[in-house]
Amino acid sequence: MAEIDVNDLLPNERVQRSVADGDVTQLTRGASTRYAEEGDRFQIDGETYTVTSVEKRTLGDLTDEDARREGSESLSAYRERMKRVHSGEFEWDDSDEVTTYRFERQG
Numbered sequence: 001m002a003e004i005d006v007n008d009l010l011p012n013e014r015v016q017r018s019v020a021d022g023d024v025t026q027l028t029r030g031a032s033t034r035y036a037e038e039g040d041r042f043q044i045d046g047e048t049y050t051v052t053s054v055e056k057r058t059l060g061d062l063t064d065e066d067a068r069r070e071g072s073e074s075l076s077a078y079r080e081r082m083k084r085v086h087s088g089e090f091e092w093d094d095s096d097e098v099t100t101y102r103f104e105r106q107g
Contacts (some may be wrong), residue, residue: 001039009035009042009051009101018071019043026069031056031097053095053102061096062084069102 010016010027018024029035036042040051067078079092 001041002037002068004036004040006042006044010044016044018107019049020047022097022105024069024071026066026100026102028057028062028066028098031099033036034099036101042103048106049103050106051101051103053100055100055102057098057100058094059092059096059098062098062100066100 006016010019011029015027016025034054036051036054038051038054042049042051062078063074064075067073067075070078072078072081082090083092
């Protein structure tokens with residue numbers, strides 16, 4: 001368990017704000033880099049969050065529930081958001097490997 005820089009796991013202020021607001025409780029990123037380990041902690045606005053799980057998956061493994069944890073209303077909406085956010089650099093392929101990080105605010 002380590003203290004990690006929030007910017008390493010959560011790539012921008014909008015995502016960090018969504019986590020602080022409770023709208024995002026997991027983030028899925030490309031599998032080429034490991035951004036955190038289970039038990040790692042990070043802070044946003046003085047609040048501590050703990051990474052509760054780190055899971056290697058494929059994009060095809062993601063569900064509507066995963067999409068809601070990431071701040072989208074459905075998997076379809078999440079897929080479209082990823083295409084928009086990565087502006088032409090990203091094409092959804094169900095076989096692409098990703099890593100999902102789940103986290104919780106500590107009481």
